[in-house]
Amino acid sequence: MSRYFNQPDQVSPPLRERIEAAVQALGYVPNLVAGGLASARGRIVGMVIPNISGPIFAQTIQAFSDTLSRHGYQLLLASSYFSEAQEESAVRAFLGWSPAALVVTSHFHSPATEKMLADADVPVVEIWDYRPERAPLQVGFLHHQVGVQACRYLLDKGHRRIAFVQNSAAGDLSALERRDGYVEALGEAGLEPWVFVPSADCAPFEAGKQAMEALIRRNPRPEAIIFANDNLAAGALLAGQRAGLRLPEDMAIVGFGDYPFANMLLPSLTTLRPPSREIGEVAALRVLQHLGALACDGEVQRLNLLACELIARESA
The missing domain is CATH 3.40.50.2300 (Response regulator)
Structure with missing residues (x-):
């Protein structure tokens, strides 16, 4: 049963279907505290997005969440509303929960956030941007x-x-x-x-x-x-x-x-x-590879440069 919740990709489809049916019938909710807080929190990945309500980030969030959940990880989301102070608060809160990984948007952060990201003992990913000179894993565009x-x-x-x-x-x-x-x-x-x-x-x-x-x-x-x-x-x-x-x-x-x-x-x-969905998928894959949840041939690819496409329509 624990493998079904923690490592669903390692459970055979027939068994997974039977367990899912039982969970639905019983209304079962796993007790994360009983399983150990460190273990429970270690299945969570935090993400800070500038604007949750904005359509431009929706596909990234969905693709990232879908990819994580297939491997037993869950997304915890916060919005900074383009405020470095609010991003700093969210990053501090997430790191206090000892997440499996942390994802932030762009390379623009307050000095305090920069220090927290540098000192974090979990994988850190910067998305929707591309700065090869920076330490966090990069998934985005110029x-x-x-x-x-x-x-x-x-x-x-x-x-x-x-x-x-x-x-x-x-x-x-x-x-x-x-x-x-x-x-x-x-x-x-x-x-x-x-x-x-x-x-x-x-x-x-x-x-x-x-x-x-x-x-x-x-x-x-x-x-x-x-x-x-x-x-x-x-x-x-x-x-x-x-x-x-x-x-x-x-x-x-x-x-x-x-x-x-x-x-x-x-x-x-x-x-x-922008490559919205691809950013979410690639970021999730790199996080899972870094955590050992997905096989990786050699080192995890740190720099992931994607392309924006010009869509020529009637207005220009």
Whole structure:
């Protein structure tokens, strides 16, 4: 019975089905305290995500959780809401429970969090980012390159007056790396950057609307706009239509995230699709390999660079 709960992959399918039927019939709940707190907590992996409610992280969370659970591990999740202080609090709480491993998002942490991660005696993974020089295992992509990719796409389309709209969440520092990539690509083309910063902590759709209304009043106005995420882009797209703009003829729009609604907008949204599900799957596999729950040929692969895909649709 204990193997069914702790190492389900080592239980044959027929036996697993019989035990599951008995568990369901009896309403059985395993007593983790009786099994030993250290053992129980050692089956938990903590993850800190910037925004649990955001669709951009949903596939990562689901893929990570699904992969862990197939091997008897459970995910414990916390949200930092793009706050280094809240991330620090969550990391401290998780480490106090002696988890099997800890997953954090990006490389932007407070000094106290950096020290806790460095001193942790469990595997630490940084996801949604890629910094080979850092000690934690890396699973993600280069945000700077995403900004370069989006800008070069618009340059290749013939646009020269290209603006960038930052995220209204001030703590989204990864979006600033995408902005820096945009600035670099424009500079290489001999062009000046044009960055719009929405009101602090303005709701994303409203921030996109605010940006569009401000930028179309400029003379000359931008020929194209890159947005820090698809929510901003959608708010701007709707505001542009209300203002009588023809999109993309009068202004091209590019987002980031490929949110579920991106293909449903009219015009459909050109965007950068991050490898959300793959990040979750690869991170979970590396954690399981590190813990010995999955076989690994040699050392666990520490650096895992994935790619974002530009999805060309109607808006640009």
